[in-house]
Amino acid sequence: MNYEDSVLTLKGVGPKRGAALADHQIKTVGNLLNCYPGKYIDRNVLKSFDEFTEDGVLSIKALVLGQGRVQRLGGSLSIFSIPLLWDEAKITGVFFNQPYLKGTLKENQEYYFYGKLEKKGEKFRLLNPQFAPANNPGRFFELTPVYKKIQGVPKDGVRKMLIQIFSDHLIVEDKLPESIRQTYELPTMASALESIHFPKTMADVSKGRERLKFNEALKINMGIMSNSARVKYSDISITHFGGMNALMANLPYELTQSQQSVIDDMISDFNSGQVMNRLVQGDVGSGKTVIAVIAACLMAQNGYQTAYMAPTEILAQQHGRSFRELLKNTGVTVEIITGSLKTQERREILERVANGETSVVIGTHALIQDAVDYYNLGLVITDEQHRFGVKQRGRLSLKGNQPHTMVMSATPIPRTLALILYGDLSVSYIDELPKGRKPIKTYCYDEASLHKIYGFLEDEMKKGRQAFVICPFIEASEEMNEVSDIESVYIDIAKRFDRNYHTGFLHSRMGNDEKEQIVREFNLGKINILVATSIIEVGIDVPNVSAMAILSAERFGLSQLHQLRGRVGRGEHQSYCFLVTNSKSPETLARMKVIVKNTSGKKIADEDYRLRGPGDYFGFKQHGLPDIGVLNPMEDLALIEKTRELAREIFSSGDKEMMVFRDSVLQTFFKEIEEISLN
Secondary structure, X not given: OOOOOEHHHOOOOOHHHHHHHHOOOOOEHHHHHOOOOOEEEOOOOEOOHHHOOOOEEEEEEEEEOOOOEEEEEEOOEEEEEEEEEEOOEEEEEEEEOOHHHOOOOOOOOEEEEEEEEEEEOOEEEEEEEEEEEOOOOOOOOOOEEEOOOOOOOOOOHHHHHHHHHHHXXXXXXXXXXXXXXXXXXXXXXXHHHHHHHOOOOXXXXXXXXXXXXXXXXXXXXXXXXXXXXXXXXXXXXXOOOHHHHHHHHOOOOOOOHHHHHHHHHHHHHHOOOEOOEEEEEEOOOOOHHHHHHHHHHHHHHOOOEEEEEOOOHHHHHHHHHHHHHHOOOOOOOEEEEOOXXXXXXXXXXXXXXXXXXXXXXXEOHHHHOOOOOOOOEEEEEEEOHHHOXXXXXXXXXXXXXXXXXXXXXXXXXXXXXXXXXXXXXXXXXXXXXXXXXXXXXEEEEOHHHHHHHHHHHHHHHHXXXXXXXXXXXXXXXXXXXXXXXXXXXXXXXXXXXXOOOOEEEEOOOOOHHHHHHHHHHHHOOOOOEEEEOHHHHOOOOOOOEEEEEEOOHHHOOHHHHHHHHOOOOXXXXXXXXXXXXXXXXXXXXXXXXXXXHOOOHHHHHHHHHHHHOOOOOOOHHHHOOOOOOOOOOOOOHHHHHHHHHHHHHHHHOOOHHHHHHHHHHHHHHHHHHHHHHHO
């Protein structure tokens, strides 16, 4: 049996079951082999009564004291209870809807049991335990892998299919060169897969997982690194600095040391003779936009164009206004291209871009469309890169002749994840806020305090300030009626404030013209309090906003809460953020505490990633990357760094075996990316 064989060749897998498996992307034997257990049931450690401390799953050895009794509950529902003696303690075995067990467990015989033991008062119940005779336990103590539930496939269906596969002369091709496997003391793929699916001990599982983790880390590193493994030389050089120096001299504020350091890195890259690939990472409000403006000014003064791609039209328009304001006395021309442009206006802008009249082009993904031709593209800047994906990063760069690339991101990303998402980029950090900015004071309350919070917002508006109220949903949901939504909250806010203040709302379902109008009015101060969804997470920069209330805050991730909070505190005034949640969950309250206690995006990102895990932080598919299986970037940082070094060695090696392996890995990597883009 081979990796490429269809699962339909397995016994018991017909069209219906095959379709159920296909819904979970399991179409081949290889797909099924890569469906790893989520956990293992280990019955090997027997507990004594003296070791019992709290409710939980455990293995025990107990004597059956009686025949037990079946209680009928109506229909097919029943409870079978049987008395057991565990050490010197009497407990009750409880089996739900299994009346046929009466007579199976023999009185005065000992059995091994595995199940959840709970204590109620002075009584103990062992719920739905698995069992085996003590004098003939059979496979009771074998590790049992637990696979994800697949609708339309029996509970033990995946395990039975895997038993077939391994018993039918499975051929596992191991493409990893033997020299690498020996150097890193790794088992073969065949051995690793058998250890994962049919382990004898948890040590076997660990050994198999290490090989699978190694494969995943190496594949992702090689895929990301493939764009930068071969040095790309650039003819774009910067010799004229007059425009940039004039711009910096006329800025209404002094650049921080971090910003100046990023500019130095950027200029060094421009004049290195190689294509720049740099990530500029900085907290919300740290001043990344001015870095982009200076870079664009440098390019324009030296005869090159800059393309700046933003994730939303709101952000594109916001940057357009910022660029024009900062570049108004430099002679550098700025155009904005979005999908909502009128046909004639779009045609005229494209002509100016194509003939070189426009120096800076700002827009959404519309910038990478075939209709957009650049005269002399020298620099590509993408904002909030994680919202675009791997493939889109390269498409804009193809519009020019090896243009420099800069990625701007305010989204806090743990170092572990950044190593994967941005493994092909050099990194510069802006780790200080502009002078005069005050830390945002953050508090967490329940909804009973809303009237006090709204009163505080009103006090701020009396001072001439503006405010946000953020909701996770646009409209009410029957399934989640406890979660705040725009429609109902806006009505409440309008009733409270509309006599003295102008209230507005903003969400993704509004038309582009309507959204632009709302943002424009809010920027001008015509709207005092804006009720919005997370659409304002990026793209609204109003220094006069000093207060924000985030309702149903538990519905947002920590990094998103930090991003939202960053929409206030962008001026000289003291600013405030109120997290509002009725959740009593210890996990939720712990997450809220992280935001209240921290203003550093890096610290929040690491804590968010620790709490939510690698599967939930950013779906890898959102980035255009293949999903990870057993690799945990938070825990496996050393392995990620080690395999990145190995990836560099493989790319620089002239060894034929290494070159064949490299091509094979990259073919798989980009095939998976292609499948992601098609889905």
